[in-house]
Amino acid sequence: MTGRHSGRLTITAVLVVLALAVSPAAITPPKISFTDTRLSNGLRLIVAEDHIAPVFSIAVVYNVGSRDERKGRTGFAHLFEHMMFKGSENVGPGEHFYTIFSNGGTMNGTTNKERTLYFETMPANQLEAGMFLEADRMRSLAIVKDNLDNQRNAVQEERRQGLDNQPYGRTNEAIDELAFDNPAYKHSVIGSMDDLTAASTQDVASFFQTYYAPNNAIIAVTGDVTTAGVRALARKYFESIPAQPAPPAVDITQPPQESERRLSLPDALARLPRLDVSYRIPSDLSPDGDAVDMLTLVLSNGRSSRFYESLVRQKQLAVNVGGFAPDSRGPRLLRIIATPTPGKPVEDLEAALDVEVERIKSSPIAAWEIDKARNTLRRQMVANLGSSLSRAVQLAENALMFNDPGRINTAYERLAKVTAADLQRVAKQYLARENRTVVVTRPAPPASKGGL
């Protein structure tokens, strides 16, 4: 095996236009070559062949997430994801993950508001096994009440472990519930305990029929494979899975927010208060997407960011502060999280944060701040090309979100075009008081004291 794997990534040398960059990042990343086709049943197949290491990865993205859940069934897309490991016509319960791990591979599944993703990375000689496993469950999921009950328990423990038994566990959920008016985006991915309890095998069957159809899925295969070999296996195992009517489109609209929303949230497990400020920003599909991402970095990324320098270092009102914006094709939030310095009022921290938000709208953004944001995103991009799994996931998710898997190759050019003026424009447009939700989580005295 070893002789074949000494190649470099396929590199198409493309000169990146570094119009404004005085910056050190003169390096251009390798470009990923791929094919993008559809089988006759509508399954989109993306293959990026390389021979960097003797492994391959498969990413299967289904265009279904928690935003597709109906009322009374929050958490169902993720619960369903668990059922995808409980067997199909030719694969026993648990045999999927057992087979992959015991042959040296790794795998998992993950659900968010937008999509459900399944993936595996395996040694190169197990490609047929990987394709067979993904196809069998797309074709013929086993829907068994006992297995649903078992995974319902596991998911309810997942909720307890991740949210209900953790400090600030409820905070994220509370923010989405308050900030969004669109019912598809208002609830958490993990869902409510009651809704999880209510889920039935009929729900599983109809969800499978509607959403787990080949024409609602994208499969990306990367790594030490041949494109022809992957296509042959895709035809062999996937092409006879029948297409289904397209699932109902998700309504992603919501009326504009008219005034600031606030909540004080008691938390019996927290020891310190926490401030969360969340601004509504446009979907990733908006032309402002790159500018918003760079703005988020200038405000909140690292020790030299506006927020850290001002709130933590200079004013010492916070012990930490961070910002991020989860991806979304619909309503989206720029989230800011800060922990007040013990003894300092949350109100002072919030006021100081407001000062920085106003300052970025009205006073110049330095050239180094733009360089930093751009270089940070470029560095992440290069790092993300390192594993076949990361390449597969990016290709499949870019196909889903933007209908453009090739976006993996264009970030440098896009980022080079974003200017300081763009950042100020989006800051003025979106970082408005009436466009935000403020949640303060406060330690609450224990609700109960039991006897030992």
Add this chain to the structure above:
Amino acid sequence: MSARRIIMWCTAASLALAATAGLIAQDQPSPTQGVVKKGKVPVSSEILKVKLPKAAEADLPNGVHLMVLEDHRLPQVSFQIFVPGAGGYDDPADAPGLASFVAALMREGTASQSSEQISQQLEVMAASLNVIAGASSLEATIAGSCLSDQFDRLIDMTADVLLHPTFPQEELERYKQRTRAGLTQQRANPGFLAAEMFNRGIYGAHPAARLSPTVAALDKTTRDQLTAFHKAHYAPDHAGIAVAGDISMAQVRKLIDAKLAGWTRTGVAAVTASEPAALTGSKIFFIARPNSVQTNLIVGTQAIARTHPDYDVLQVMNKVIGGGPTGRLFIHLREEKGYTYGASSALSAPMYRGDWSASTSVRSEVTEPALRDLLAEVAALRDQPVSDTELIDAKRSMIASFALSLESPAQLLNYYVTRWRYQLAADYWDKYPDRVSAVTAGQIQAAARTYLAANRMQIVAVGDPARVADTLRKLGEVETYDADGKPVLSSKF
């Protein structure tokens, strides 16, 4: 399988007291079958043979052992500098955490640059540079990464941070304020509380008992202490430097000669680690955390050092019981019983006798059956040989997964770092597949009897006193603590 990755840290378990306990089925739904193998998946029975690329290695005049794994697939470089003697293992007894404070503050100002200048430069370069010393680790680690055209500058900054930190007083005060809050916050995390108590139970007075600095030690730390510790402990005499990525040994040598020339031998002795006192019995520790809706459980005991001849046997044993989703713990506690989101085990084998542990977190009402199952799984390793199928699957998993590491230069280089750190044989990794293949069910059972004896198991539970305390008392005498780690009388609750 989850909204998040299946994450299992942990360490942990089985008890003398519980050895006789069978499974308790009370009021629980009937278990489902965890894994059913239909055997129709077209797997290749061949294990892909892979050859690890060799790292270039060299010994430098100042004592540093240099390892470079050249890999030009992507335009990036990562490096680590390991400084034995600069970790928390060497903290003075009255200053737990001092090494970690020194490490964190080295970046906060040098003879020529302020904290802000350092941060800004690094962040504009999109480079990372961090100094870390664990609360009980034998070494400090300086780690960095960048795009390859920034590597010269990054090594300049690294040399500055390593050789000329000034520990400005005002940065120390800022650091204390931030860190104090962090130390407070981590006590709200049940996983932290469980791990902290487990380490105390396993290691007693040994430095490995420390998982985190204390607020008291933080508060009384002075700039003079930081300066003195840095001067005494950041010596190159026994250090290692590992570099992976878009660079050659020759280029690295040239850079180090030019920029780290000031890092000279101090004549400091090599670090030696002492063994923790042997465990003399099994104990149950309970941390009362009111309002918990789950109980975090860790069960475990002392095991072996990294260089012990039983290392490979214990790794295979660990794989069978709890090394990931194919382990018995995950399959039985989650896939069959639905008690938990995850259950796993881990072997920690450092320079001294480390530990083996199994852990899970379960809803409060199934604490008793889950803990009994956990202990029963440990007992099963002692009482019955591992089946042929499980053994073959576990070994194949460990050997075949080697191929995946070829994707990551940093991970590959780590094999060479491990070999250097523990002074393993030159062909250690070449022979790894053969050694793992040779492990037998008899060896695993013998190792389980030797290392996982019921009368040396430590049990840690973190949960709601109202719902869990009585359950634990059924297993034996319980030492109870509050979430600040202070002992409390049971009657207080």
